[in-house]
Amino acid sequence: MRWFLLIIGAAAALFVNIHSSATAAQPLLPAASAYLSTTYYMKSCPILETIIHQKVNAWVKGDYTLAPAIIRLHFHDCAVRGCDASILLNRPNSERTAEASKTLRGFGLIDDIKAEVENKCPKTVSCADILTAAARDATVLAGGPFWEVPFGRKDGKISVAKEANNVPQGYENVTSLLNFFDKMGLTFVDLVVLSGSHTVGRSTCAAVKERLYNFRGTGKADPSMNAAYVSSLKKQCGLDSNYVNFDATTPRSFDAAYYANLGKKMGLLSTDQLLYSDVRTAGVVGLMGSQAGFFKDQFLVSMVKLGNVNVLTGRNQGEVRLNCNRVNA
Numbered sequence: 190m191r192w193f194l195l196i197i198g199a200a201a202a203l204f205v206n207i208h209s210s211a212t213a214a215q216p217l218l219p220a221a222s223a224y225l226s227t228t229y230y231m232k233s234c235p236i237l238e239t240i241i242h243q244k245v246n247a248w249v250k251g252d253y254t255l256a257p258a259i260i261r262l263h264f265h266d267c268a269v270r271g272c273d274a275s276i277l278l279n280r281p282n283s284e285r286t287a288e289a290s291k292t293l294r295g296f297g298l299i300d301d302i303k304a305e306v307e308n309k310c311p312k313t314v315s316c317a318d319i320l321t322a323a324a325r326d327a328t329v330l331a332g333g334p335f336w337e338v339p340f341g342r343k344d345g346k347i348s349v350a351k352e353a354n355n356v357p358q359g360y361e362n363v364t365s366l367l368n369f370f371d372k373m374g375l376t377f378v379d380l381v382v383l384s385g386s387h388t389v390g391r392s393t394c395a396a397v398k399e400r401l402y403n404f405r406g407t408g409k410a411d412p413s414m415n416a417a418y419v420s421s422l423k424k425q426c427g428l429d430s431n432y433v434n435f436d437a438t439t440p441r442s443f444d445a446a447y448y449a450n451l452g453k454k455m456g457l458l459s460t461d462q463l464l465y466s467d468v469r470t471a472g473v474v475g476l477m478g479s480q481a482g483f484f485k486d487q488f489l490v491s492m493v494k495l496g497n498v499n500v501l502t503g504r505n506q507g508e509v510r511l512n513c514n515r516v517n518a
Contacts, residue, residue, distance in 0.1 A: 224341055224502040224503065225339035225340060225341040225342065225497065225500065225502065226339055226340060226341055227337045227338065227339050227340065229318075229339070229340035229341040230310075230313070230314060230318075230340055233310060233313050234306065234309070234310035234313050234314055236309060236310075237306060237310065237314055237322075237340075238322060238338075240302060240305050240306055240309065241302055241306075241319060241322045241323055241326055242326050244298065244301055244302045244305065244323075245259070245298065245302075245323050245326040245327055245330065246326070246330060248297075248298045248301070249327065249330045253331075253441065254294075254390070254391060255294065255295055255298060255327070256327040256328070256330050256331040256389065257327070257331060257386065257389045257390030257391070258293070258294040258295045258327075258390070259295040259298065259320075259323050259324050259327040260324050260327055260328060260331075260386050260390070261293065261294075261295075261386075261390065262276065262293050262294070262295045262296075262299075262320065262324070263320055263321060263323070263324035263495070263496070264383070264386075264495065265284070265289075265290060265293060265353070265356055266317070266320060267373070267495050267496065267498045267499075268356045268369075268373065268498075269284055269352050269353050269355070269356060270345055270347065270348075270352070270499060271345075271498045271499025271500055271501070272317050272320075272321060272342055272495075272496055272497070272498055272499070272500050273317050273342065273343070273344055273345030273499075273500070273501050273507060274315065274316035274317040274319075274320055274342075274344045274345065274510065274513060275344075275345045275347060275348040276290065276293070276348070276353070277296065277299060277316055277320070277513040277514060278348040278513075278514065278515065278516065279296075279514040279515065280348070280515065282349065282350045283348040283349070283350060284348045284349065284350060284352065284353035285348070285353075286350050287350040287351070287352075287353035287354050288354055289353050289354045289355075289356050289358055290350075290353050292393055295323075298323065299316065299319060299320055299323060299513055300513060300514070302319050302323060303316060303319055303512070303513050306319065307511065312509060312511065313509065314509065315342050315343055315344045315507075315508075315509045315510065316344050316510050316513035317342035317343065317344050317345075317500070317501075317507075318338075318340045318341070318342050319513070321338055321340075321342065321496045322338045322340075324492070324496070325338050325492070328386075328443070328488075328492065331389045331443045332389075332442055332443030332444070333443040333485060333488060333489075334485045334486070334488060334489040335489070336489040336492065336493055338493075338496065339493075339496075339497070341500075341502055342500045342501060342502065342507075343500075343501040343502060343503075343506050343507030343508060343509065344501070344507050344508055344509060344510040344513075344516075345501060345507050346507065346508065346516045355369075356369075357369060357460060358396070359392070359396050359397075359458035359459065359460050359461075360399075360458075360459055360460065361460055362463065363460075363463050363464065363467040363469060363470060366380055366460060367380060367469065373495075373498045373499070374494070374498060374499075375491070375494060375495065375498070377469055377470055377473065378473055378487070378491070379491040379494060379495070380464070380470065381464055381470050381473040381474055381477065382473070382477065382484070382487045382488055382490075382491040383488075383491050383492070383495065384447075384460070384461060384464060385445075385447055385448065385477060385484055385488060386488075387435035387436065387447050387457070387458075387461060388435070388436050388439070388442070388443055388444055388445070388446060388447040389435070389436065389440065389441065389442070389443055390434075390435050391432040391433060391434055391435065391440075392432065392433060392435060392457055392458065393429065393430060393431070393432060394422075394425070394426035394428065394429050394430070394431045394432070394433060395429035395430070396458065397422065397426070397433070397457055397458065398426065398429060400414060400458075400459060401419060401422055401423055401426065402423075411459065411462075413454060413459075413462050413466070414454055414455075414456075414462070415453055415454040415455050418437065418453075418454065418455045421437070422457075433457065434457075435447065435457050435458075435461070436450060437450060437455055437457075438450060438455075443485070444481050444484075445477055445478050445479075445480070445481040445484045447461075448465075448474050448475075448477045448478030448484070449478045451464065451465035451474055451478070452465060452475075452478065
């Protein structure tokens with residue numbers, strides 16, 4: 190009984206700790222991100238968010254898979270040198286050309302938004318701010334929560350392919366994931382919660398081929414996977430270029446099923462499944478899986494934190510690109 194009470198007490202402490210951050214009106218903004226403001230474009234481009242919303246809505250209406258794709262594109266941007274739109278630079282040896290970026294999508298949508306914004310508010314709005322707000326609107330269209338996006342990011346001028354290849358690609362262990370998030374100023378809670386974006390979205394079969402056919406050179410499937418799930422994935426993965434849903438049960442609903450699936454050994458990537466089995470993250474997985482509303486509340490908090498990672502602000506940092514694909518002349 191004493192052992193049981195200790196576990197209940199630890200779980201309660203975890204809940205209180207996470208709940209206190211999730212219910213805060215706005216997370217405290219560290220360092221440069223403290224200069225961001227939800228009213229930054231109130232006078233210089235008051236129709237900015239209307240433009241972004243209309244464009245994202247139109248594109249996602251035509252292809253609903255773009256919603257999770259934009260969320261992913263935003264993460265890949267912030268994960269390398271911070272949220273500075275460096276992933277959008279289209280030139281040799283840039284992040285966009287990296288192996289880890291090969292399946293990124295949504296660049297056309299961002300270009301479309303930028304063109305309209307430049308038409309209405311020239312030389313004013315950064316590509317970094319556009320991508321961040323587009324990720325928020327994509328989340329809402331996917332069924333996720335809404336949050337106010339603080340603006341004022343500048344666009345970076347540096348983009349290096351080898352740095353983009355350090356972004357987690359689905360086969361890392363939890364220690365590596367925790368270290369990667371820690372370098373961004375994010376916690377183990379953010380790791381689990383942001384991984385919950387896999388409640389929507391897809392992956393190429395190439396990313397899971399080893400788990401299905403030759404896990405760690407054994408010639409067999411990953412034993413941590415549900416056998417029926419393995420069989421289903423093999424039927425869908427006739428080609429490496431085929432896509433499979435991250436969430437096999439409710440792939441078009443922004444809900445907590447992703448976490449429930451982990452309990453059934455139905456995590457698509459090994460990085461998904463390891464969150465359930467590792468003691469450092471398992472408690473948060475269980476908490477999010479049992480309370481869908483709480484997951485959404487925490488997701489918006491973690492997304493705000495992600496959007497504030499190592500942002501460039503001020504006159505001497507970055508620039509406002511006129512074209513998101515290239516730095517200004």
